[in-house]
Amino acid sequence: MAGMGYVRAALSLIAASTSSVALAQAEAPKGDDEIVVTAQRREQSLLDVPLAVTALGGDSLAERGITNSAQLGEAVPNLQINSPYGNTQPNFTLRGIGVANEYNSNQASPVGVYLDDVYLAPRTSHGMGLFDLDRVEVLRGPQGTLFGRNTTGGAINFITKRPDLSGSEGYVQLGYGNFGTFTAQGALETTLSEGVAGIRAAVNYAKGDGQIRNTFAGGRDPNSTDTLQGRLSLRLKPSESVNVVLRAYGGRDRGTQAAVHGLGAFRAGLDFFETNENRVGDNNTDAWGFSANIGVDLTDKLTLTSITSYDGGSQNLQQAADGSPLDILDITWQSQYRQFSQELRANYTGSGVTFVGGLFYGYDRNVTDNRFNLPLPPAGGFFQHYRQQRRSYAVFGQADIALTSALSLTLGARYTRDTSKYDDAFAYLFVGAVGAPDFPIASTVPCVGVPGTCAYDPAARYALKDNNNALTGRVALSYTFGSGALLYASYxxxxxxxxxxxxxxxxxxxxxxxxxxxxNAFELGFKGRTADRVLTYAISAFYYDYTNQQLQDTRPGPVSFLVNAPKSEVYGLEAETTLRPINGLRVNASFGLLQSKFKELTLQGTDLAGNRLPFAPRLTGQLGADWDVVDVAGGLVAFSPNVVYASSQFFSPFNAVNVAGSAQVNSELAQGANARVNGALSWSNDTITVRAFANNLFNRKTYGYGLDLRGAGFPYNFLVPNAPRTFGISVRADF
Incomplete structure (x- = not known):
């Protein structure tokens, strides 16, 4: 098996030493404290968790210039983040598993996204600004037991800061950068009753001009920023055995749409970071939510936890999708979201056994109204409406059993029942210019047959139902050496x-x-640190048997079909390390090797077996450092450079293959190998931090997303460029 080459490579590194050779899965803290994570729904040192986990603290995110969830791919191996909408509705792809080329808002991400252990169903809410966080935990690989809902690729848990119940503190940070970008954020925490009650409020604001220049006379610039977010947390501890955290948040984005490279005739003479577009739309999104996390220690061994949440939001994305001054393809994506979830969990720690188990219920609703203006004679297009409601019920449990003082067995299972209802659906063909009232002329949904052949019926509706049951789980063996290093193997x-x-x-x-x-995922991992704590390391090798990946097939019409890729194979190797060779210098590095291919897939009569999965570069890596250079004026000057590399990747399951007789040019839907350089220089004392930064220092020109539109009947392909060089300065005061 080809994947065994990576396994042999991992074994050779493991055999070299059980105390000082290999690479790490999370960067070491600046001090000697352990990194504590909740990747297994209980607090553990990161180095004791038999999973591939990357943990990034709030300070580490700031040092790397990561201010939005869409930038996390620069810090996590084999994580790609792409979207046709810029930072809005990001598509997370872990180890080749993601939504592929899917762009519709109703699809669940196969990389589950959580906010303080609350599953976020709408992908629009995943494009959040990162502020006042305790840490981010990225769990790579299927999480079919404890994070079980739609997590074939992994899980990302954003964990916010909560009140400490002692004293008061806070910070204010102001920043300014190119493109006229002003940023402000801050937090204030106060203790209402020592050890009993505390409250923390945090806010984040950013506003800046478009990062892509629009040469169209009077046209707006794409990729602008206009964000406002807030969060309020109340913590109550009425007794030693009861801990309650109540959280409310809200936010909105009002930036302009992501830039599009489209119709080639209007790209002549333009720079990569320029466009010629008559209708630059808005990316309008809103998100809000409430949650209550209540923990009760029934005994010194048994804790019960209840997590209740209610969240909502909306998106109104106006996308000129032709990248030209012509009205070729203008789309309005509108959706309203609601979701509710309830989890009851028990944590037990006994003699030689640790158990986590519970019940989960989740409900989410998506009401969508999309409008597609196409170059039809006369001007017109399609309007679409539907409602989607999903419910998920699950019972789960996982036990870690100490077979010996060094050897542990993990057994976990989750039974899930999912129901889905698609109803109140209709669509029609209309006559009307962009922005003008439409005049319906034919029903297309419900309508079986050629579009435009069914008479318009305003009362016609279409509905479908579906349900699935699944048993998933985990089996793992882990062995802890005398040095503290951990070796594990899992299914x-x-x-x-x-x-x-x-x-x-x-x-x-x-x-x-x-x-x-x-x-079905098989993984072998090794993690630990040297006795002198100079090197923190980990490595993991994995093999996936992947069936029925859900992806989009865009056909002439334009018609989109959601289909299954029957069989795929993914395998690879990952490593991360933090090295502290001398006081004041921390070097962090990571890399991911990935091989992926469709073993069985036919789209539009074309055999694509052997093609690589979309958004799955074969090599990713990053190398960075935090160097405390010198003491100046009572403060410390630090330098934090970082280089991020990705080899070539395809945006389409077709890779460079075209359907015979079609107008497809799928070779355009790709990004070649590239490296991006980031850096920061800061001065800080006990209360003040001044930081200058630059991201994409050498202004690398790269694409983040591409979609086949030539095969759908348009005279161009749709490509979304990544951001150009950004730089700026910020000042933070802690009190």
Whole structure:
């Protein structure tokens, strides 16, 4: 098996030493404190967790210039983050597993995203600004037991700071950068009653001009920033055995749409970071939510936890998708979201056994109204409306059993039942210019047959239902050496519920539920640190048997079909390390090797077996340092450079293959190998930090997303450029 080459490479590194050779999965803290994570729904040192986990603290995120969830890929191996909407509705791809080329808002991410252990169903809410965080935990590989809902790829948990119940503190930070970007954030925490009650409030604001220049006379610049977010946390500890955290948050984004490279005739003479577009739309999103986390220690061995949440939001994305001064393709993506979740969890620690188990219920609703203006004679297009409601029920449990003082066995299982209802659906063909009232002329949903052949019926509706049941779980053996190093081997099974095609609007024939996807994952890992704590290290090798990946197939019409890729294979090797060779210098490095291919896939009559999975570069890596250079004027000057590398990747399952007889040019839907350089220089004392930064220092020109539109009947492909060089300065005061 080709994947065994990576396993042999991992074994050779493990055999070299059980105390000082290999690479790490999370960067070491600046002091000697352990990194504590909750990757297994209980507090553990990161080095004791038999999983591939990257943990990034709030300070580390700031040092690396990561201010938005869409930038996390620069710090986590084999994590790609792409979107046709810029930072809005990001698509997370871990180890090759993601939503592939899917762009509709109703699909669940196979990389589960959590905010303080609360699952966030709408992908629009995943594009959050990162502020006042305790840490971010990225769990790579299927999480089919403790984070079980739709996590075939992994899970990302954003963990916010909570009140300490002692004293008062806070900070204020102001910043200014190129593109006229002003930023402000801060937090204030106060103790209402020592050891009993405390409250913390945090806010984040950013506003800046578009990062891509629009040469169209009077046109707005794409990729602007206009963000405001706030969070309020109340912590109550009425007794030693009861801990309550109440959290409320809200936020909105009002930036302009992501830039598009489209119709080639209007790209002549333009720089990569320029466009010629008559209708630059807005990326309007809102998100809000409430949660209550209540923990009760029933005994010194048994704790019960209840997590209740209610969240909502909306998106109104106005996207000129042709990148030209012509009205070729203008889309308005509108959706309203609501979700509720309840988890009851028990944590037990006894003699030789640690157990986590519980019940989960989740509900989410998506009401969508999309409008597609196309170059039809006369001017017109399609309007689409539908409602999607999903419910998920699960019972789960995982036990860590000490077989000996050094050897542990992990057994976990989760039974899930998912139901989904797609209803109140209709779509019609209309006549009307962009921005003008539309005049319906034909029903397309419900309508089986050629678009435009069914008479318009305002009362016609379409509905479907689906349900899935799945048993997933985890088996692992882990061995702790006398040095503290951990060696583990595991099998995990992940599951993602079946889905309906949210992109079906030209005909009912394109709307149906497809099969759930599954991943059988095998992993071998090794992590630890040297006795002198100079080196923290870990390495993991993995092999995935991946079935029924859900991806989008865009066909002439334009018609979108959601389909399953029957069989795929993914395997690779990952490593991270933090080295502190001398006082004041911390070097961090990571890399990911990834091989992926469709073992069985046919789209539009074209055999794609052997093609690579989309958004799966074969090599990713980063190398950075934090160097405390010198003491000046009572403060410390620090330098933090960072280089991020990714080899070539494809944006389409077709890779460079075209359908015979079609106008496709799929070779355009790719990004070649590239390296991005970032850096920061700071001065800080006990209360003040002044930081200058530059991201993408050498202004590398790269694409983040691409979609086949030539094959759908348009005379161009859709490509989204990544951000150009950004730089600025910030001042932070802690009190």
């Amino acid at each position: 995990n099974r992940g599951y993602r519920a079946g889905a309906v095609n949210g992109g079906g609007y030209t005909s009912s024939s394109g709307i149906s539920y497809i099969k759930p996807e599954y991943v």
